[in-house]
Amino acid sequence: MSESHPRRLSETTLHAIVEHFNMQEVTADNGGPYIDLQSQLPMVQGSVGSVRVFTGGPLARLVTCSIVVEQMQLDSHMLYGFMPADSAIPHFTLDSVAAGEHFAFHLDLTPRSDLGSDIAYMNEVFEPLTPLYDAAESVEGLQPAHISPRQRAIMSPWMLVHRASEGAFLKLFDHVEQYRDYWFELIQKGVRNAPGTEQLVTRDKANRSAIFSPEIDPVWGRVDGLIGKDVGEQLRALLRGE
Template sequence: MTSLSGTLCHNTLDTIVERGNLTEVPAADGGPLLELVSEAFGPVGEARVFTGERIAKAVYVGLAVPAIGLDSHMVFAFSPAGVPVPHFTLDSVFGQGTYAFHLDLIPRVDIGTHLAYLDWAHTPLDATFEEVTNRPGLTKTAIGPRQFSLMSPWMLVQRADEEAFRGMDGAVKAYLDHWFSLVEGEVPDAVLADVSDTDLPTRDERNRALVFSPDVDKVWAQVEQLIGAEQTEAVRTLLLDNSIPQISGEEVSA
């Protein structure tokens, strides 16, 4: 039976793959690119990678360990390096007896100095953000300002009771639909002019290095405890840029 946390993430991943016309990058045996194995618990999950054009790369990571009450699912969908469309992310987790989620569109520029970009990429999320933030059954997740500053002010990151978590489908759809409107549409001239001072690929490289840094996000230490340093680094590397992993182990820039 598919878990509640797994269903939310997998439905979102399926939409991204189908609507984005993405193609999966398989392992040599045709299965998921990485099978994740714990020394203590055996097979515990997988990492899957998909590629396309307007969506350069999507990465799914799932970890499920019933023995310790963990069921964690994450998808990141990345825009091309030179395009200002934000990246989409959803974490959907059951752990320590409660549900949690993380939903955001990650900015591609400094939003403190790019109002036209901010109004295009993020302010349409205002109503959904405010409504979800005020829902009963949600509590603040322990994420500090340092980590928060690398994402967007529209990031929804809360723990949830089961009823509140079941109600998250509409909010995820609202964020995803808005993101696809940016992916599928043309970037307005005013936005292009606004972000012309930003080296988008360089900023993206630096931002992703921080977003996925073990020094910033302590979840990497927990993942390493479960699957070891080598597998953890292999997963983290998939998220750092839009290069396409090859079955041979080499990578092609995208």
């Protein structure tokens, strides 16, 4: 079977980041992925995906989570590149999903300071993203994703989150690359208007706790139902930086 569009987008992005920063994979004791995700549903048996972890370079951790369940027509791939807790550089995130014949994606740089009060940080780090954001938003074949105001509040206003036709999804490959390359540039040059270390660390802990909260993001309830609550919490703890 040929590689799916969501997997290809995720794998292409993963390989670019790993190669750019010369990162190394952290494997399980058996040499396999960091976590092998086993189905807990009676209708689905065996492994339904994996969590991979990479370290090295300026990143604290790069985490991917792929879940593919043919019986449920689910093909989901998440990638999160985390900077250190005391860094002002945003984290990079990409979700690429196919559910049946429908596609969806989420692309963002997670702010490290409150954009509503830290205007200098917003202008330096996020305002240059505006042309890239506007170009991606204008792609024909996109529809709004169903996410709550609370979910939007804990990400950035430059977040791209949509359902997409197949044609629109394929056009997004270039836009993901542009966001990724802008993130590379930020890492290289740094942030002049950076909050203090204590503020960065405190906000990052609180923000990641919210982003990966089952109370705020209902997708975690479905994930727990598939792979089990204990493994789901292990994954969330990894994403929270614990």
